[in-house]
Amino acid sequence: MKVSYQNNKLEKQLSSASEIKKAFGMNAKKVAQRMSEIEASPNLAVLIQIPAARCHRLKGDMAGEWAVSISPNHRLVFEIADVPVPRKENGEIDTILVKEITIIKTTDYH
Numbered sequence: 001m002k003v004s005y006q007n008n009k010l011e012k013q014l015s016s017a018s019e020i021k022k023a024f025g026m027n028a029k030k031v032a033q034r035m036s037e038i039e040a041s042p043n044l045a046v047l048i049q050i051p052a053a054r055c056h057r058l059k060g061d062m063a064g065e066w067a068v069s070i071s072p073n074h075r076l077v078f079e080i081a082d083v084p085v086p087r088k089e090n091g092e093i094d095t096i097l098v099k100e101i102t103i104i105k106t107t108d109y110h
Contacts, residue, residue, distance in 0.1 A: 001041050004081055006104040014103065024106070030070045031106070038068070044080070044098035065104065073108045 005011035013023040014035055021028040034053060041047040047068070048055045054069040058077070067075035078101040086097035 001038055001043065001047070001098075002081070002100040003035075003038060004100070004102045006102055010103060010105070024070075027070050027074060031076065034068050034070060034076055038078075038101070042099070043096050044093075044101070045095040048095060062109070066101075067109075070106065075107055075109060076103060077105050077107055077109075078103045 005014065013019055014031070017028075017032060020031050020035070024031045037050050037053055038047060041050070044055070044066075047053060052069070056067060058065045058067055062077070065077050065079055067077045070076055080093065080098050081100035081102045082098055086094040088094045
């Protein structure tokens with residue numbers, strides 16, 4: 001998938017192994033793994049199929065956002081960047097056609 005970032009700081013933190021290690025410490029390996037999985041996935045449907053990523057849609061205050069797991073409590077949060085957001089006839093997001101995301105933050109939202 002094509003990945004963009006909400007801001008330059010986040011892009012720098014996620015752009016190389018050394019920056020990931022500096023920014024995420026003991027979670028660096030998982031962050032690097034998730035970034036590799038995101039970049040290697042041709043679309044959101046494929047990313048959803050990766051068990052370790054636990055890719056899921058968020059609810060409540062974070063509705064419209066998606067997340068992948070970094071650790072039991074930490075998530076890498078992103079939004080669909082395709083414009084317009086691809087939808088099926090029933091109004092659901094067509095994850096096979098989602099090919100662009102914007103990473104907006106890493107967080108512990110539990």
